[in-house]
Amino acid sequence: MSIFASILLAAEEHDPAHSIHWLWPEQAELIYGTISSLLIFGLLWKFAGPAIAAGMAARTERIQGELDASASAKTSAEAEAAGIRQAAGDIDSERQRLFAEADAQAEALLADGRARLEQEVAELNMRAEADIASAGGRVNDEFRAEISRLSNVATERVLAGGLIDASIQQDLIEAFISKVGAS
Amino acid sequence: MSDARIDGYARALFEVARAEGTIDEVEDELFRFARSYESSDALRNALTDEMIPAGKRQAIVEDLLGGKATATTTQLVSMVVGSGRGRDLPAIIDKLVERASSSKNLEVAEVRSAVALTDDQQDRLKAALANATGKAVNLKVIVDPSILGGIVATVGDSVIDGSVRTRVDQLKSRL
Numbered sequence: 001m002s003i004f005a006s007i008l009l010a011a012e013e014h015d016p017a018h019s020i021h022w023l024w025p026e027q028a029e030l031i032y033g034t035i036s037s038l039l040i041f042g043l044l045w046k047f048a049g050p051a052i053a054a055g056m057a058a059r060t061e062r063i064q065g066e067l068d069a070s071a072s073a074k075t076s077a078e079a080e081a082a083g084i085r086q087a088a089g090d091i092d093s094e095r096q097r098l099f100a101e102a103d104a105q106a107e108a109l110l111a112d113g114r115a116r117l118e119q120e121v122a123e124l125n126m127r128a129e130a131d132i133a134s135a136g137g138r139v140n141d142e143f144r145a146e147i148s149r150l151s152n153v154a155t156e157r158v159l160a161g162g163l164i165d166a167s168i169q170q171d172l173i174e175a176f177i178s179k180v181g182a183s
Numbered sequence: 184m185s186d187a188r189i190d191g192y193a194r195a196l197f198e199v200a201r202a203e204g205t206i207d208e209v210e211d212e213l214f215r216f217a218r219s220y221e222s223s224d225a226l227r228n229a230l231t232d233e234m235i236p237a238g239k240r241q242a243i244v245e246d247l248l249g250g251k252a253t254a255t256t257t258q259l260v261s262m263v264v265g266s267g268r269g270r271d272l273p274a275i276i277d278k279l280v281e282r283a284s285s286s287k288n289l290e291v292a293e294v295r296s297a298v299a300l301t302d303d304q305q306d307r308l309k310a311a312l313a314n315a316t317g318k319a320v321n322l323k324v325i326v327d328p329s330i331l332g333g334i335v336a337t338v339g340d341s342v343i344d345g346s347v348r349t350r351v352d353q354l355k356s357r358l
Contacts, residue, residue: 151354155351164331164347169297169332172333173300173304175345176334176343177308180308180315
């Protein structure tokens with residue numbers, strides 16, 4: 001063995017860094033380590049604790065908000081469902097109302113149409129009767145006018161034919177004088 | 184022409200005729216002339232046409248009346264026509280006749296007959312009308328063939344119609 005190997009072997013045999021126990025460190029290391037760990041935990045507790053607590057509180061609040069929103073959405077959905085159910089009921093009643101109204105309107109239209117038709121028929125009858133009466137009256141008037149015209153012509157012809165001769169003239173004059181004198 | 188002017192002319196003519204002492208004759212002639220004037224479109228147009236000189240219109244009057252009416256009547260008509268009042272001649276003459284009748288307390292009775300009346304008929308008719316109206320009448324007879332027969336007498340506002348024409352018209356109306 002060389003000198004170098006002899007030194008290494010001697011060093012391994014006397015190294016203070018090596019623990020005697022396979023699990024526990026050296027005593028000093030245990031002490032320093034424990035203190036360090038306590039310091040680290042203390043610092044963490046001091047400085048990171050509030051932030052962690054705040055984060056946890058925010059998370060709790062966020063989750064609560066989501067829960068509230070879900071509850072609100074559920075309530076809203078239930079209300080909407082109720083509204084839809086009510087609307088469905090309303091639609092049904094509205095449909096029935098509309099049908100009833102349509103029936104009533106159809107009935108009224110029918111009655112109105114019948115009444116109007118009857119009135120028109122009555123008016124047509126009246127007009128026809130009036131036309132017939134008017135035509136009859138016109139014919140009568142024309143007939144009368146024709147009779148009158150023919151009578152006038154006949155009268156004028158008779159008078160022009162010298163029906164009133166001198167003796168009749170004298171009779172007429174004498175009759176007038178007697179009538180006026182007697183009055 | 185206004186009523187005042189017609190009255191004025193009538194009064195003037197009346198005074199002239201009365202002064203002449205021929206009022207009865209003149210009013211009778213004027214009355215007949217007025218009725219002829221009314222019934223003749225040609226005469227009326229000739230005597231009222233402003234395009235015909237007044238002298239010529241007066242000559243027409245003198246031709247028509249000369250020898251058939253008294254000189255006073257001819258002159259009076261000629262004067263009215265010459266003064267451009269020919270259109271109002273009938274109204275003037277009617278006023279004159281009315282005035283002449285009033286002066287004698289008579290009512291003018293205008294009688295239209297289809298044929299001429301005899302003097303006897305006129306006298307009896309005058310008496311009958313006087314009896315019917317209660318007034319003495321101044322009878323003015325107009326021969327009007329258009330009434331066909333009988334008589335129509337007008338005394339003031341009263342009309343006594345005994346004409347054949349009216350009866351025929353009534354018959355036509357009834358028919």
